[in-house]
Amino acid sequence: MAVQIPSRQLLIDGEWREPLLKKRVPVINPATEQIIGDIPAATAEDVDLAVAAARRALSRNKGKDWALASGAVRAKYLRAIAAKITERKSELATLEAIDCGKPLDEAAWDMDDVAGCFEYYADLAEGLDAKQKAPVSLPMDTFKSYVLKEPIGVVGLITPWNYPLLMAVWKVAPALAAGCAAILKPSELASLTCLELAEICRDVGLPPGVLNILTGLGPEAGAPLASHPNVDKIAFTGSTATGSKVMAAAAQMVKPVSLELGGKSPIVVFEDVDLDKAAEWTAFGCFWTNGQICSATSRLIVHESIAKEFLDRLVKWTEKIKISDPLEEGCRLGPVVSGGQYEKVLNFISTAKSEGATILCGGVRPEHLKKGFFVEPTIITDVTTSMQIWREEVFGPVLCVKTFGTEEEALDLANDTHYGLGAAVISNDLERCDRVSKALQAGIVWINCSQPCFCQAPWGGNKRSGFGRELGEWGLENYMSVKQVTQYVSDESWGWYRSPSKLSLLTLLKKKSEQKLAIIPIPSRQLFIDGEWREPLLKRRIPIINPTTEQIIGDIPAATAEDVDVAVEAARRALARNKGKDWALASAAVRAKCLLAIASKEDVAGCFEYYADLAEGLDTKQKAPVSLPMKTFKTYVTKEPIGVVGLIIPWLCSQALCGSIVHNHASSKQHSEASNGVALGVN
Numbered sequence: 001m002a003v004q005i006p007s008r009q010l011l012i013d014g015e016w017r018e019p020l021l022k023k024r025v026p027v028i029n030p031a032t033e034q035i036i037g038d039i040p041a042a043t044a045e046d047v048d049l050a051v052a053a054a055r056r057a058l059s060r061n062k063g064k065d066w067a068l069a070s071g072a073v074r075a076k077y078l079r080a081i082a083a084k085i086t087e088r089k090s091e092l093a094t095l096e097a098i099d100c101g102k103p104l105d106e107a108a109w110d111m112d113d114v115a116g117c118f119e120y121y122a123d124l125a126e127g128l129d130a131k132q133k134a135p136v137s138l139p140m141d142t143f144k145s146y147v148l149k150e151p152i153g154v155v156g157l158i159t160p161w162n163y164p165l166l167m168a169v170w171k172v173a174p175a176l177a178a179g180c181a182a183i184l185k186p187s188e189l190a191s192l193t194c195l196e197l198a199e200i201c202r203d204v205g206l207p208p209g210v211l212n213i214l215t216g217l218g219p220e221a222g223a224p225l226a227s228h229p230n231v232d233k234i235a236f237t238g239s240t241a242t243g244s245k246v247m248a249a250a251a252q253m254v255k256p257v258s259l260e261l262g263g264k265s266p267i268v269v270f271e272d273v274d275l276d277k278a279a280e281w282t283a284f285g286c287f288w289t290n291g292q293i294c295s296a297t298s299r300l301i302v303h304e305s306i307a308k309e310f311l312d313r314l315v316k317w318t319e320k321i322k323i324s325d326p327l328e329e330g331c332r333l334g335p336v337v338s339g340g341q342y343e344k345v346l347n348f349i350s351t352a353k354s355e356g357a358t359i360l361c362g363g364v365r366p367e368h369l370k371k372g373f374f375v376e377p378t379i380i381t382d383v384t385t386s387m388q389i390w391r392e393e394v395f396g397p398v399l400c401v402k403t404f405g406t407e408e409e410a411l412d413l414a415n416d417t418h419y420g421l422g423a424a425v426i427s428n429d430l431e432r433c434d435r436v437s438k439a440l441q442a443g444i445v446w447i448n449c450s451q452p453c454f455c456q457a458p459w460g461g462n463k464r465s466g467f468g469r470e471l472g473e474w475g476l477e478n479y480m481s482v483k484q485v486t487q488y489v490s491d492e493s494w495g496w497y498r499s500p501s502k503l504s505l506l507t508l509l510k511k512k513s514e515q516k517l518a519i520i521p522i523p524s525r526q527l528f529i530d531g532e533w534r535e536p537l538l539k540r541r542i543p544i545i546n547p548t549t550e551q552i553i554g555d556i557p558a559a560t561a562e563d564v565d566v567a568v569e570a571a572r573r574a575l576a577r578n579k580g581k582d583w584a585l586a587s588a589a590v591r592a593k594c595l596l597a598i599a600s601k602e603d604v605a606g607c608f609e610y611y612a613d614l615a616e617g618l619d620t621k622q623k624a625p626v627s628l629p630m631k632t633f634k635t636y637v638t639k640e641p642i643g644v645v646g647l648i649i650p651w652l653c654s655q656a657l658c659g660s661i662v663h664n665h666a667s668s669k670q671h672s673e674a675s676n677g678v679a680l681g682v683n
């Protein structure tokens with residue numbers, strides 16, 4: 001089928017604009033290896049124009065046209081875009097399939113998801129208005145406080161090629177719903193549908209500059225966007241290596257980022273499963289989207305008692321997968337996206353072979369396809385945990401396999417990765433599934449399935465898979481900043497300073513307490529590590545100077561990298577002790593008790609007490625159900641501690657601890673104790 005590729009330019013300020021340097025990048029159909037068109041290639045000069053257009057969009061009519069318009073106004077545009085996507089579904093799906101190589105049926109499914117995502121965020125945009133000015137309950141009735149949620153501003157959205165339009169829309173829809181203006185930079189390997197989104201935005205009359213679309217190369221268009229001083233936030237999906245560069249660039253401007261990166265996700269298959277059902281989910285979990293899914297469950301961990309029979313069955317399912325041109329009817333696996341990706345996948349397979357692994361099936365180009373970047377779905381056994389194929393993301397249709405004997409062994413294997421995006425568990429024992437889900441270190445856990453993804457539920461990873469969550473209400477939060485508004489509502493004057501007409505009581509009290517403080521001895525302390533006072537390994541100390549008298553009044557221990565290592569180890573042990581049950585996996589009420597015990601001993605009690613209350617509340621908020629449009633799946637959300645956290649605080653530490661200068665003013669004694677106690681800890 002000859003498909004017409006529209007010739008497009010960059011979308012800047014609501015207009016098609018030729019790139020200033022007039023560069024273009026060829027579009028190659030990965031199924032035929034032929035050049036079928038080209039896309040405009042933006043450079044830093046175009047990024048400047050797009051950022052300026054986005055800023056204008058935010059400030060036009062004093063913001064009332066977009067950022068300060070009601071959510072209901074923005075929802076109308078989102079719904080109009082959704083309707084156009086649905087109207088053009090078949091054409092868009094075809095463009096997607098020939099651009100990135102995904103089977104046409106999958107591309108059509110993506111277009112439904114794209115329209116659904118715009119609809120979903122239209123609903124959330126409407127809901128935003130009613131949620132503004134949410135009151136904050138305060139312990140003092142002389143103040144009242146509320147919270148405003150505001151659009152972050154101009155956001156840069158950088159996206160990959162595996163779901164070219166869907167990954168873009170996971171960012172575009174919530175960013176626009178929130179009231180941001182955006183610059184989208186899709187992957188140079190697949191941008192056609194994003195350029196059609198540009199045409200759709202023009203069709204529906206989206207205000208100029210609200211969405212700008214810059215196609216082009218990563219270093220030439222993505223990098224200047226990430227480092228641009230007038231961009232307020234970057235949301236990135238792509239490889240861990242590029243994500244780290246984007247984060248470093250954004251850090252120069254202290255710009256927030258959210259990162260959705262790679263993965264090497266496990267699927268654990270227990271001995272009690274229906275072999276065919278489990279085999280189909282295992283194949284789908286790794287071979288769907290031609291294996292190019294960041295959350296692909298590409299490490300199979302199967303119980304040793306069923307391994308042989310299960311693998312026989314899995315090979316049979318795999319060999320039945322129809323590999324063809326993505327536009328051919330019934331295609332279930334197309335080519336990988338590019339020549340570079342094809343070479344990369346084949347190199348992974350040959351390295352696995354040379355390291356001693358066995359190619360159980362696949363591993364080569366399908367015989368019937370002489371052209372195109374096709375790789376047969378591949379299953380690799382005899383894998384060790386030190387092999388590249390076990391540790392690194394392939395981003396192609398390659399599954400590696402290990403067996404286990406006990407649940408504990410399965411979990412050790414599953415969590416044996418720097419990544420933490422997805423994980424799946426297949427078993428008929430739902431209690432076991434629940435237990436295993438809790439212990440899997442991943443942002444998304446599938447039970448008795450792998451990969452289904454709903455725009456209502458949060459998406460994102462831990463460890464080197466990135467941070468921040470897309471989709472659901474969490475996706476909207478990504479593009480909003482939270483503003484606290486606090487008002488003094490008492491008729492009394494504040495009374496902190498000595499009034500010109502009378503000496504305030506508070507000032508007198510303060511003077512008294514200062515006098516008392518002058519005679520308080522400064523305790524001599526060490527570092528607090530692993531529940532013990534420990535002298536710094538290099539035995540260094542820093543003098544404490546009383547800023548009023550300029551005298552040395554004591555000293556504090558000075559940690560170095562060596563002590564940090566010891567403290568981090570202690571914190572990791574604290575998390576792992578008793579399989580986590582002593583702290584991280586203990587009920588939050590247990591942690592609340594500790595906070596209350598501390599509160600009773602410290603003058604900084606208010607903050608500890610407040611978080612003790614919140615900790616107690618955490619338990620009942622776990623497993624919050626997410627309402628889904630399909631009855632065949634159910635989803636819930638749990639909140640887990642991030643892990644070991646380093647807390648670095650400035651010299652105003654006692655205030656930081658109190659959270660408020662209003663009801664707790666700490667003495668200098670408390671200053672030094674606090675800085676000893678909280679330099680590093682487990683959250």
Ligand SMILES: NC(=O)C1=CN([C@@H]2O[C@H](COP(=O)(O)OP(=O)(O)OC[C@H]3O[C@@H](n4cnc5c(N)ncnc54)[C@H](O)[C@@H]3O)[C@@H](O)[C@H]2O)C=CC1
Nearest residue numbers: 159160161186187218219222223238239242260261262294
């Ligand atoms: N966590 C998630 O939700 C997803 C993660 N991915 C990950 O993405 C990777 C594959 O996608 P690719 O497009 O190859 O990733 P990539 O990291 O090469 O490119 C991603 C995007 O970043 C741009 N880019 C490249 N260099 C840049 C730079 N220096 N500064 C700014 N932007 C730059 C590219 O042009 C592209 O638009 C895989 O590793 C996969 O795991 C893909 C899809 C979803």
Ligand SMILES: NCCCC(=O)O
Nearest residue numbers: 162163293294295453
């Ligand atoms: N089903 C969408 C998964 C997108 C991704 O690769 O993250």
